[in-house]
Amino acid sequence: MSYIKPLLTEVMSDYCEEVWPLFANAIIDAKVWGNTG
Amino acid sequence: MELIKKNIVSENSANLLSYGSVTLGLAPGEIAEFCLSLSEMGAKASWSALNVIYMYCFSNQDSTEKIREQLKVLVLSVPLSKGQKGTPTDFHHWRDLAQKILKEHDAEFAVALARQLISASQYGFDHGDI
Numbered sequence: 001m002s003y004i005k006p007l008l009t010e011v012m013s014d015y016c017e018e019v020w021p022l023f024a025n026a027i028i029d030a031k032v033w034g035n036t037g
Numbered sequence: 038m039e040l041i042k043k044n045i046v047s048e049n050s051a052n053l054l055s056y057g058s059v060t061l062g063l064a065p066g067e068i069a070e071f072c073l074s075l076s077e078m079g080a081k082a083s084w085s086a087l088n089v090i091y092m093y094c095f096s097n098q099d100s101t102e103k104i105r106e107q108l109k110v111l112v113l114s115v116p117l118s119k120g121q122k123g124t125p126t127d128f129h130h131w132r133d134l135a136q137k138i139l140k141e142h143d144a145e146f147a148v149a150l151a152r153q154l155i156s157a158s159q160y161g162f163d164h165g166d167i
Binding site for chain 2: 001003004007015022
């Protein structure tokens with residue numbers, strides 16, 4: 001069962017302006033995808 | 038609560054309060070206060086607190102709005118990274134409560150949820166929760 005993706009999709013869709021910078025920074029820090037930070 | 042503090046019963050044991058509508062007679066503020074205190078007792082306890090309040094709200098649909106602020110704290114308090122769950126239904130309860138809160142526009146809560154996910158992602162998620 002998927003839990004995070006549906007909620008994340010909803011949040012990214014409805015609050016893109018507010019939350020996208022957080023994820024952008026996290027990706028830049030390599031903390032989100034791959035946990036290589 | 039005292040029994041958990043003294044390690045006489047486990048943090049998980051509070052999950053028993055999720056079953057059988059045993060909290061039905063409590064006022065929303067009372068159960069919310071109990072769950073907030075429980076949540077402060079550790080990672081497992083925070084999941085138990087979320088489960089207890091989830092099942093209370095499930096039986097008391099009107100209560101969700103009355104304890105909205107407390108629900109936000111409880112949703113944001115649980116550790117989402119792998120190996121932190123207490124029961125298989127934990128993530129379902131987390132997602133469902135978060136979605137109920139987000140039915141009312143709340144950018145501050147959305148940002149807090151994003152921070153919660155980003156923070157947990159540093160330690161990885163259980164594959165089945167993604």
